Amino acid sequence: MRITKKNSPNKYNGRRGWKPDMIVCHITEGSYNGAVSWLCNPKSQASAHYVVAKDGRVTQLVDLKDGAWCNGTSTKPSSKVYYGKSSLKAVRDRRTNANYYTISIEHEGFWKENKGKLTEAQKAATIELIKHIRDEVKRIFEVEIPANRAHIVGHYEVNPITKPHCPGENFQFDEIIKAVSGSNSTPTNTNDFKVGDTVTVKRSATKYATGQRIANFVKGSKYKIKQLGADKALLSGINSWVKLSDLEGEGGTRNIIKVGSKVKITGSKYATGQKIPGWVKNRTHEVSRIAGEKVLLGANGGINSWLNKNDIKIIK
Ligand SMILES: [Zn+2]
16 A cells, blocks of 8 residues: 655654554544644654545554554553553553554544544545554564454543543444454555556446546546555546556456465565575465565465565466
8 A cells, every 4th residue: 555654753762572463543633734744743742653634645654663652651540641541451451651562543534523434535545554554563573463443442442531532433443343354465456556557447347436437438448547546546538536446457457466376486585685495486386465565475384485576476
């Protein structure tokens, strides 16, 4: 997925020995640009790992290896943010600052508008983002974040006294968790298209990303990608946004690497930089996991090694 990166100075370097296993959802109470700029301003003494806009854009402000300053808890019983006041058992049991073991996502919006209900584009982006976070946390920390309500939580559960309305009563936790747990890997469509690529609108497509009906002459026709969103592409010629799932690349869908794809190795080194022996290159491998630009090859007795996507080719 497409993530813009900015660096906020408001963070811990590292996580004081903790590994993240909880994703905390927030509402910005402000605009997307306003939140991104405020959370990067040293005066705010606040940050988040990610901010998701109403239109689905995503900016990352803090590296996952570092703790953001977003939903801290205090060890002082007199504090309003004392960990003992949390409604989450894990937060109470860990007796430390929740910023050490959480990943925070801010969502553009105001609670008074619709009580935290995300727009469709925002919800779709958050689903993709959480899948991406789970893949990254697995890769970096070897931690599997369970897709359930104990691990994908709201700020109001961490700090019930100070943040009872963050992200809000209408935030779509259940829908998001259902979508996240429905697949154990990031769909790769979002990584496979670039601006300038020629794509074909699938014949099965019915509506543009904006909801309008796609005319028949557009289906099956080729267009160049002018601009990319998290889950959609602006096509030149028709000048319309089409969902990535409704597009096919130059070589058709067979070029898209998926979990289960059979591949050969074309490169000479693993993602770790180690040299790949000849016998490994001669074999056919199966993709067992995808994380960003890397793929894990060989499930069930295979080589079980990470390779860069550029160093493999699909054979069927
Ligand atoms: Zn919050």
